[in-house]
Amino acid sequence: MTCSSDANPPVDKYTWYKKTVSSPKASGQSYSITNITSEDSGEYYCEAQNKYGRLNSSTLSVDVQYVDECTAHSQICGENSTCLNTNGSYSCHCLPGFKSNRIGLCVDINECVEEKRYCGNEGLCHNLIGSYWCQCSPGSTNYGHKGTKCVELSCDPQEAQPGKVKPLFLQYI
Numbered sequence: 001m002t003c004s005s006d007a008n009p010p011v012d013k014y015t016w017y018k019k020t021v022s023s024p025k026a027s028g029q030s031y032s033i034t035n036i037t038s039e040d041s042g043e044y045y046c047e048a049q050n051k052y053g054r055l056n057s058s059t060l061s062v063d064v065q066y067v068d069e070c071t072a073h074s075q076i077c078g079e080n081s082t083c084l085n086t087n088g089s090y091s092c093h094c095l096p097g098f099k100s101n102r103i104g105l106c107v108d109i110n111e112c113v114e115e116k117r118y119c120g121n122e123g124l125c126h127n128l129i130g131s132y133w134c135q136c137s138p139g140s141t142n143y144g145h146k147g148t149k150c151v152e153l154s155c156d157p158q159e160a161q162p163g164k165v166k167p168l169f170l171q172y173i
């Protein structure tokens with residue numbers, strides 16, 4: 001919003017007010033509302049002042065109908081969560097690997113104590129913030145995908161030992 005006046009001598013000071021709010025909202029010829037919310041709806045006017053006096057402008061009505069709270073308040077959802085803007089409101093969703101606790105904060109899921117055995121019966125689970133990894137016991141593997149279950153290696157460890165070549169294999173040498 002911009003205030004202008006043809007006062008003579010020129011205006012020394014511009015002050016912005018919102019009706020129903022006694023203290024000034026801003027000073028300066030232009031007033032921009034940053035981080036706008038529906039609370040900013042209302043009637044605004046400016047006061048122009050020079051050395052002889054002051055005069056109020058007519059009021060300007062501002063009606064905030066659509067606000068993207070996620071953009072206007074980047075921290076609105078707190079850590080480890082994403083914000084989803086909705087019509088007239090917003091919602092917060094925990095990032096993968098996090099879940100909402102009793103007071104609505106997104107906290108790490110300790111996959112290693114969950115009932116679902118994330119690492120299978122053959123893996124040792126290590127919890128990380130937002131994640132976890134599986135350490136496979138000898139004879140098992142998750143084929144390099146550290147976040148997946150360890151499964152038993154399908155080949156027979158006895159036959160896989162060096163120096164013991166399967167007869168079937170010899171046929172091709």
Ligand SMILES: [Ca+2]
Pocket residue numbers: 097108109110111127128129130131132
């Ligand atoms: Ca975790």
